[in-house]
Amino acid sequence: xxxxxxxxALHALTYLAEHATAEMPVAxxxxxxxxxxxxxxxxxxxxxxxxxxxxxxKMGKEGGYYLLKQPAEIHLAEIVRLLxxxxxxxxxxxxxxxxxxxxxxxxxxxxxxxSFLDLRAKTVQLMKDVTIADWVKDKxx
Numbered sequence: 017x018x019x020x021x022x023x024x025a026l027h028a029l030t031y032l033a034e035h036a037t038a039e040m041p042v043a044x045x046x047x048x049x050x051x052x053x054x055x056x057x058x059x060x061x062x063x064x065x066x067x068x069x070x071x072x073x074k075m076g077k078e079g080g081y082y083l084l085k086q087p088a089e090i091h092l093a094e095i096v097r098l099l100x101x102x103x104x105x106x107x108x109x110x111x112x113x114x115x116x117x118x119x120x121x122x123x124x125x126x127x128x129x130x131s132f133l134d135l136r137a138k139t140v141q142l143m144k145d146v147t148i149a150d151w152v153k154d155k156x157x
Contacts, residue, residue, distance in 0.1 A: 022099040025061045027051040029095070030151045032071065033087040041073065041080030061099075068098050087152055093143035103143065104136045111140070 031051050036042040044062060048055040062081050065071040072084045083090070096103060097112065107115035108123060109132045120126050 018096060019100050021057075021061055022096055024051065024053045024058065025065060025095055025099055026092075026148075026151075027053065028058060028061060029065070029070070029083070029087075029090060029148050032081060032083050033148050033152045036080065036082040038072070038074075038082050041078075041082040043080040047081065064099065070094075070098075083148075087149035088147050090148040091144045092146040093140055096143060103140055104132070106132045109133045109136045111136075 028047055028051055031047055032042060044059060045055060047053075047062075048058045051058070053061075062071055062073070066073060066081075070083065070085055070090060071081050073079065073081045093103065102110040102113040104110035104113070106117070106129065107113065108117045108120065108126075108129050116123065117126075117129070120129065123129055
């Protein structure tokens with residue numbers, strides 16, 4: 017299950033994709049109100065996204081947040097990994113957070129590991145196929 021932090025980040029990113037530009041950023045209190053996320057929690061989330069190079073902010077009266085990347089370049093796997101950590105269900109199958117299992121003498125022959133490797137690969141691919149652009153409302157509807 018993804019965390020509330022990740023879920024709220026996805027809502028905020030979708031909102032920014034629909035309403036913000038570098039020339040017209042959206043104030044954090046507006047994003048918080050529209051996405052029903054507490055200001056303080058959203059502030060933390062947007063700072064994490066900013067440090068990761070996904071969002072940017074402008075200071076001042078006309079300031080706020082906007083996306084640095086195009087919505088089609090921000091995929092679900094990236095956000096989940098950033099905020100929740102590994103996508104793998106076992107540490108021995110994690111791509112970025114690999115740890116060997118102490119109880120397993122031969123990883124290559126481990127049927128459990130092999131099944132979860134396949135599951136991780138399919139899950140990651142499915143998550144890479146979903147982007148923020150997929151959730152952005154078509155303004156022409």
